[in-house]
Amino acid sequence: MRYIIIGAGAVGGVIGGRLFESGHEVVLVARGAHLAALRAGGLELTTPEGTRTLPVPAVGGPAELELSADDVLLLAVKTQHAEALLAEWSARPVAGGGTAGEVLPVVTAQNGVEGERLALRHFRRVYGMCVWLPSTHLEPGKVSAAGLPKTGFLHVGRYPAGCDGTATRICADLEGSVFRAVATAEVMAWKYGKLLGNVGNALEAVSGPAESEAQLALTRRLAEEYQAALAAAGIAYKSAQEQRAERGDLVNLQPLPGITRGGGSSWQSLDRGTGTIEADYLSGEAVLLGRLHGVPTPLNEALQRLANEFARTGRAAGSLTEAELAELESLL
Template structure:
């Protein structure tokens, strides 16, 4: 199998880099200065085991890659970028006849629960991936994977449910690359559990690390809204105890010298000044489900709105005033 990583940021760069260093064939897809750096110097992958400069082939899009029938597409961008990329890649021809959408598996290695539905409109073979991977991407050409002894845990399975030989083969490849990859018949139950955890992403991006009484109280209320919504919608998700039992001590964020762990994916979006953020598909997913099922979600709605405002206006991560944060508890 050849792995085409669409979005070589923190998660995609870690998956691609780890697979490449383990002897698997990998192609990275990136854009802008990140692509330029990857082409010029390769991927600089820093881990607790050391720093490597990996000469992974890098391209800017599907027109630069001749697709093969043994290719696996790994979508690792934020959800707000998924639809355009899925449309573009699905239409690409595969050597020997047919298109990517008809023939190739696509893995949605992303936060949120909307990507798989977007993919299934265009691809016949869609796999959900629940990503637990402490990693950062703040500078072009550089990714830091802090997880140890494994770089991450990727639960994967067919969407909407089930497993097959392809999932098992991909999982086996990932296991050779310091990435845990349990195959699940109900991968979305893992992804909905992760969605609840990700409701704190916007809070961290807005106000900094979630510690202390005030931030903890806001986080707990945001999660409580999420749990109430999923209960009303009849959506099953894995418990915190189940998640911890699988991960155990296998994925622990370990400081890497010269590579601080500043914040999660939404924090990093603000730090890089990307102009957008994934809150519409994290807190916004809870808001959407709340509206569909008659459950109020005022705090998640406020976090979604504030995160989008920060992204559009180039606000620095962690710069929400304490008084504004405290006011969220009065909603």
């Protein structure tokens, strides 16, 4: 199988780089300065083993590729960018007949749970991927991952439910590429569970890592609101304890020389000044479920608005003022 990584940032770049290193055919899809750097010098991948430059082919979009029935599309962009890309890629013809949306599998390697629904509007064969992959992308052409002995822990399964041979083959390729990868019929339970941690991404992005008692209390409350909304909706999910038990000591963070991992994906969006952030699909998912099922989620709603304001106005990551923090605390 050839892996076409749509969005070669922190997650997509590391997955694509690791697959390429283990002998798989990979194409990275990027844009702007990142694409230019990949084309000019390859992908610089830093892991605990060291830094190396990989000559992974890179393109700007589907018009530059001839698709075949053996291709796997792996969507690793933030959810706010997914809709247009899914529409564009699904319409492309595949050698031998049909379009990508009719023939090819698409794997949604994204935080949140909205990407799978968006993908199913355009593709018949959708696979969710729950991603536990501490990785960083702050400079064009460069990605890093600090996990050891495994680079990340990935669950893959058919959406909306089930597990098949394609999921098993993808996981086998990932297993041979320094990941722990599990094919499962419960991928969405894993993804809903992963949101237990991700609802705090907006808080980390605007205020920095949760170190003070006030930040820790806010983080706990964000998760409590989300769990109450999940319970009201009757949605099954893997608890934080279940997630930790399965990961065990497989992905231990290691210091990487010359690289400082300041925060997660939302923090990195603000740090790079992208102008957008995925808060609508993280804290925003708790808000949506709460509104659908009559559960108040005031703190998640406030963080969703605040994170979007930071991204829109170009405020620096971690620049929340004491007054703004106190206003959030008033919602506890």
